[in-house]
Amino acid sequence: ENFQEIQRDTHVTQADHLLPSVFAFSFSNPKSVLAKHVLERWDRTASRDSAGALIFTIFLVELNRILAGATLKSTLPVYLALSTPLYSAVDGALEKGSAPRLLAAAGFASGGLGAACEEALARSFDVATEACGKNPARWQLGKLHTYLFAYSGAKSHAARWLLNRGPYPAPGTSTTVNVSMMNPANARPRGGSVITGAGPIRRLLERRQAEYRTVAAPSMRFTASLADPDRTFIMAPMGQSGRPGNRHYDDMIQKWIECEVVPLPLSRRGAESVARERFTLHADSASAR
Helix, strand or coil, X not given: CHHHHHHCCCECHHXXXXXXXXXXXXXXXXXXXXXXXXXXXXXXXXXXCCHHHHHHHHHHHHHHHHHHHHHHHHHXXXXXXXXXXXXXXXXXXXXXXXXXXXXXXXCCCCCHHHHHHHHHHHHHHHHHHHHHCCCHHHCCHHHCCEEEXXXXXXXXXXXXXXXCEEEEECCXXXXXXXXXEECCCCCCCCCCCCCCCCCHHHHHHHHHHHHHCEEECCCCEEEECCCCCXXXXXXXXXXXXXXXXXXXXXXXXXXXXCCCCEECCCCHHHHHHHCCCCCCCCCCHHHHC
């Protein structure tokens, strides 16, 4: 039970380290003030319905763009792809309280790190509004940060309908134990459905969702009791069957998202107690010989 609880952990320790520096700055931009207020009320848990987790996730991306954009220029996408799982310019700047060379290159030499944070928070407000609307009470991480189970060979609409599943709201961040890593360098939807005739607002939202979509997550959760072989539990997406059309093709997705587990008893009696179907192999006389 302890290990299962650890696997569910979405506490953002990174926020514990970085947000005190952000809160020390005073802002005048109404968007930045509101975004800061949302972060101040946040419990530092990246649940799917968390407004604070949404703003923090966007803020890291936007501040990285501000700090590194002018210096890296065309190679910025490569840096953004590496910024979420690794120690980034944002971590270094907020922990040290400054990043003079990067700030000067970005045009924030006079206002310093506080001005850069204010701009990043204002941008975060705009992105959150694009994804969730103008009411902060309706801002949720899972409306922008999602799981999409997409088969790379599904090119046609029919193939995507048959093989792909999602998107589903995703908890966690790139640094939580229940990891949900994204790639902000993704500028276009990948593996999702193609919406013909989509207006500019819809296309912008699709782009944002692609940027914040999960690209790496726990492939399997497994816990076992060494005292009892029948107290073994497993959870893996998408389902027990890899055959499209089978009712077990996607029967584990929701449980996997909720971090629930499925018993996997290892003794014969335990296996028979939970079995729903039986598949029997018979050898005929010819094959037996």
